[in-house]
Amino acid sequence: MQYYHYLTLVSLAVCLATSFYHLFRLVRLGNPKDYAPAAGRTGPAIRYSFTGAMNPMKKESAFLHLPTYVSGILYHLGTFLAIFLFFIILLNIRIEGITAGIFAAFFLITGGCGAGILIKRFVHHELRSLSSPDDYISNLLVTFFQLITAVSLLVPAALPLYFILTSLLLLYFPVGKLKHAIYFFAARYHLGLFYGWRGVWPPKPM
């Protein structure tokens, strides 16, 4: 094992430990207790929160911004695939040939989406005024993560750089908004609880 392997393992440990801290804190704090009599069932509402309520045709944040929405979806798919391949690469399992080429091409698209989202954040005055350095750094790190994954699949000599950049991402994860990877699920859960208790979700046809 090289120094960059150790760096990555330590970074991964830090990332996982802080992630588990956040997750553990959420679970320990638990659900709000609601003394009002329920008008609906929270189970189906929580399921709806993760499924039907995420339908892009039901959310103005999606259908009013389809190019951004699609870019975001692709960007996240790229992130998930890159995370999966991280463990493959960490285990020294080689991906070669046409498979590597397909993955690399996919990351070029998804990384390009990430770059597009970053440019939009910089160019649009409204987004720029809302943004903090964390917003830019988070995007840059994840976009680089995807692009360096693509490069290292095709050029094994890039692996040291791959591990260093990935380590940076893992160490940065608990620092800023990338933690939404954990809190997104909690937010959808709480939204389902809130609307489900009141009988708003799942929606009944009018």
Place this chain on the structure above:
Amino acid sequence: MGILNDDIIEKGLEVFRDPTDSKLITHLNSCVHCGLCAESCIYYLVTKDERLTPARKVDIVSSIYRRYYTFTGKIFPALVNARNLDEDTAKEMVDLLYGACTMCGRCTSHCSIGVDISYLVRTGRTMLANMGMVPATLQSTVNAALESGNNMSIPADEFVDTLKWMEEELIDEVGNPEAVIPIDEPGKRILYTLNPREPKFYPLSIAAMAKIFFAAGESWTLSTKMYDVTNYAFFSGDTDEARIIGDRLWKEMEALKSQTLVLAECGHGSRAFRWEAPNYLKEHFPWEVITSVECIANYIRDGRIRLDPDRIKDIVTLHDPCNLVRNGGILHEQRYVINQFVPRFVEMTPCGTDNHCCGGGGGQLAMSEYNDRRMKIAEIKADQIRKTGAKIVVTPCHNCVDQLTQINVHFKLGVQIKTLAEIVADALILDHN
């Protein structure tokens, strides 16, 4: 606004200390600054002012949380725009959270992540309330309720006079001396509540509901001691004051020994008592609590009232109050009622849980310093109404009635604004003559 000292700032930060469940820290940590909530907000849609987007409202609250309660915010505040809670920040919070948000929650349902934005706005209001920074106009409405038992400080004798007057009118109209408005009678099945705007400005809406109760042969009463369904402390964010107001209605229900509390047509009032009061008081209701919308719907279903389908000839549309519908789950009952007797009913677009706020919620009607902004953003609602071609706008919320009435004048819509009870009372078939 006073000077913020350390003690006052500590009071403001109290909301973040020792959370009792995971809801608050979840939403404080979830926003990714995508900015895609902007077009779901009436304030942004009309003004195009980037400062008024829901994301900015979330950020001002969460940036303070980050500053004082997160590692990054404490050590590298500039990295995450973590802000100190100081005079400038507090001033901006007042304008954004009180003056540019009705807490309608439409943004919440469209948020790409699922941040409960209106909940965070209310958290920010609680911070400001703890620091004594509620806008004076809103606080005076709360104080009126605390001191007099109703948010309009209507003296009890004036209230009784109004009820007696409406009772006379009703008896004349229906030609039956039994069409009374019972006052302070214990042991009735229903204790009914009112929005104080009714005795003050819209007493005919009291008569309307009394007529419905009469037609249904209902056993009911009003209380002169505590009839106010509203809870403006829900808007101000002062949980202690909200608890006091909720507790008074709770105690009056106990004192009069009714079986069912019927909440008058008031979006926030229904929400503040039905959904929030049990949590303020940490008690489960020992009796039934329903809205007047549900009450009327039940009467129709049970055949206790009948409505003339030929009485209402105009096109009617419906404004869905945010706190009753999107945040309260009462979506079908008002439609069921209207569809029983209104042949020309046209929905607004959007409607139901996706309806646009009228702009009058969140305490806006009490805060005269934001009147210009309130009427400006009402353009969206005016446009919705125009597009329906309706001559009658029905809404089961007196705050909305007030705002819609002003919209009607301001934008020259030429419509009638009615509560659900009023339009139902207009179409009642009475068998008691």
